[in-house]
Amino acid sequence: MARPQLKSITDKEEKTSVKDSFKAMKTIPRFFREIYQSSPILFFANVFSRLLNAFTPVVILWVGKMIIDEIILQVSLENKDFTLLWKYVLIEFAVAILSDLLGRLINLTDGLLGDLYSNDSSEKIIRKTAELTIAQLEDPEFYDKLERARTQTNSRVGLMSNALGQAESLISMVSLIAGLVYFEPILILILVISIIPSFINEAKFSSTRYSLARSWTSERRELDYLRFIGANNQTAKEIKLFGLTDFIAERFKNLSNDYYHLNKRLSLKQSLYGSFFNILGVLSYYGAYIYIILRVLAGVITIGELTFLSGSFNRLRSNLQGFFSRFTRISESALYLQDYFDFIDLSIEQTAEAKTPMPKTIVKGFEINNLHFSYPGNKTEVLKGVTFKLNAGEKMAFVGQNGAGKTTLIKLFLRFYEPTEGEILLDGININNFDVDEYRKRFGVIFQDFFKYEFTLRENIAIGNISEIENDEIIGYAANKSLAEQVVNDMAEGLEQRLGRRFYKGQELSGGQWQKVALARAYMKDADVMVLDEPTSALDAQAEFDVFERFIALTKGKTSIIISHRFSTVRMADRILVLQHGRVLELGTHEELMENPKLYSELFKLQAAGYQ
Numbered sequence: 001m002a003r004p005q006l007k008s009i010t011d012k013e014e015k016t017s018v019k020d021s022f023k024a025m026k027t028i029p030r031f032f033r034e035i036y037q038s039s040p041i042l043f044f045a046n047v048f049s050r051l052l053n054a055f056t057p058v059v060i061l062w063v064g065k066m067i068i069d070e071i072i073l074q075v076s077l078e079n080k081d082f083t084l085l086w087k088y089v090l091i092e093f094a095v096a097i098l099s100d101l102l103g104r105l106i107n108l109t110d111g112l113l114g115d116l117y118s119n120d121s122s123e124k125i126i127r128k129t130a131e132l133t134i135a136q137l138e139d140p141e142f143y144d145k146l147e148r149a150r151t152q153t154n155s156r157v158g159l160m161s162n163a164l165g166q167a168e169s170l171i172s173m174v175s176l177i178a179g180l181v182y183f184e185p186i187l188i189l190i191l192v193i194s195i196i197p198s199f200i201n202e203a204k205f206s207s208t209r210y211s212l213a214r215s216w217t218s219e220r221r222e223l224d225y226l227r228f229i230g231a232n233n234q235t236a237k238e239i240k241l242f243g244l245t246d247f248i249a250e251r252f253k254n255l256s257n258d259y260y261h262l263n264k265r266l267s268l269k270q271s272l273y274g275s276f277f278n279i280l281g282v283l284s285y286y287g288a289y290i291y292i293i294l295r296v297l298a299g300v301i302t303i304g305e306l307t308f309l310s311g312s313f314n315r316l317r318s319n320l321q322g323f324f325s326r327f328t329r330i331s332e333s334a335l336y337l338q339d340y341f342d343f344i345d346l347s348i349e350q351t352a353e354a355k356t357p358m359p360k361t362i363v364k365g366f367e368i369n370n371l372h373f374s375y376p377g378n379k380t381e382v383l384k385g386v387t388f389k390l391n392a393g394e395k396m397a398f399v400g401q402n403g404a405g406k407t408t409l410i411k412l413f414l415r416f417y418e419p420t421e422g423e424i425l426l427d428g429i430n431i432n433n434f435d436v437d438e439y440r441k442r443f444g445v446i447f448q449d450f451f452k453y454e455f456t457l458r459e460n461i462a463i464g465n466i467s468e469i470e471n472d473e474i475i476g477y478a479a480n481k482s483l484a485e486q487v488v489n490d491m492a493e494g495l496e497q498r499l500g501r502r503f504y505k506g507q508e509l510s511g512g513q514w515q516k517v518a519l520a521r522a523y524m525k526d527a528d529v530m531v532l533d534e535p536t537s538a539l540d541a542q543a544e545f546d547v548f549e550r551f552i553a554l555t556k557g558k559t560s561i562i563i564s565h566r567f568s569t570v571r572m573a574d575r576i577l578v579l580q581h582g583r584v585l586e587l588g589t590h591e592e593l594m595e596n597p598k599l600y601s602e603l604f605k606l607q608a609a610g611y612q
């Protein structure tokens, strides 16, 4: 079995430096603008709660110091008065309650903002994907970008609470530092020295971890794919029948193990270095603690101040550590955020600005001139100088062997790709001059590989013209013409029946039933041009005959293209275009082509013989 090569993170070009992590932080202001736009109220509530909460540690420590000093004072006095002491206890209690409430409010708003932002960004990704060309979506490098943008939603949500927590922690630290500076400034120095190596270590590992995840984007896509084919109802039949479980499970295991080992190596290293630097931090704490004890013994500071200082120092140390590790987590997430913004900002190729309005009705038809085409990233020419005319109101069938280029020609008609050479004219105007959406609106299309949406029957039909989703009349009409009406009648829930088995109460359809439903989409609008790419391949003979009879009657005067391998269907067309290896081999009526001893008559006779 071919296995992808083990990718290490030592590949030079894959490595992301600490500098890159810092650079990616440029995206954070924009990130916050977007979060703010998700919900200004929640955003302000979060920021305000964090701001207030930032002061609670120093207040609690300070009140604690006052309580201890007051106890020691009262114990030494003959006439004791505990009023002040109880006041301090009450204050500490109130601050503790407030801090708890603020903490909950922060968690709540963090969660809600995170959900909103994740929904918003997922929607943006869906919308952006729709703007991209088919060629872009078929490019693997591009697909990786999309994958990184899509899968890192959680990391973006974590980034928000980390970044806001960072601001809170900063304020908290400044207030604690103020206390230390007031009593023992030297403690600050000890603190900084102990924490810096830890920070550098964290920053280094975070960028390495990102590099690893990034360099494994395609493998992760493959893992997802294997997980999908290994555990889903669509592939279950073949997997059981061909006994593919071990093949897929092994392939998954090998690939995931490679990633696991690289990741494990990295985690171990990080953990080892992290422990070492942490010991340094603990040592510094005890060093500072001994120093404070000595100062108390020397009578320079009180016991209350000792608890305040050691409490502050400890808190500061964990705050600083949290600050730095959060910082590295932020810089790591910022790299993913950069991927997301890169994707959202992808420039979309804009064709000429000034658009020619689409003609109200098609008068002359299409003229295809010397069309050449190769798929992006592929040198092989699929179309090699195709020239013909499709007159307005004409029904033309495209015929040819597998891979001859029929569907590709349709894709060029629909402007999914640009021809590498040549042009398609509609009523004498290059189709690229029309607004692409306006242009495509005039087509009613069913693709050979139409998608089976596991939505309701109504939605599946209305997909052909989604603005009419509530229009029962049009949906009924489309269902009637495509024979999907029988499918609707067979369903317990009628049009509201959910299709497929993925969701509760879903009903799976047969191949032919699905095809009828997909065909209904093409009838959902009063299109000028109908394109049917093998629309009846899954239908039984009677259904196929009925479908075409209706099609011919309904599309009188409409321009249409039918691709079919069934010659009983093809012969109903006004003219037939025979493609061979990307070239036009023959073009004419059924009778004309039958007189010609070329591919068409040969294939026709071959099929006819099969039916005898």
Ligand SMILES: Nc1ncnc2c1ncn2[C@@H]1O[C@H](COP(=O)(O)OP(=O)(O)OP(=O)(O)O)[C@@H](O)[C@H]1O
Pocket: 138, 375, 378, 382, 400, 401, 402, 403, 404, 405, 406, 407, 408, 409, 448
């Ligand atoms: N997205 C794509 N990227 C690269 N090559 C493609 C792509 N789609 C099709 N091809 C190639 O283009 C050639 C023509 O394919 P096309 O789908 O147009 O053939 P077809 O005549 O419709 O065949 P069939 O009768 O089997 O549907 C084939 O060699 C195919 O491998």
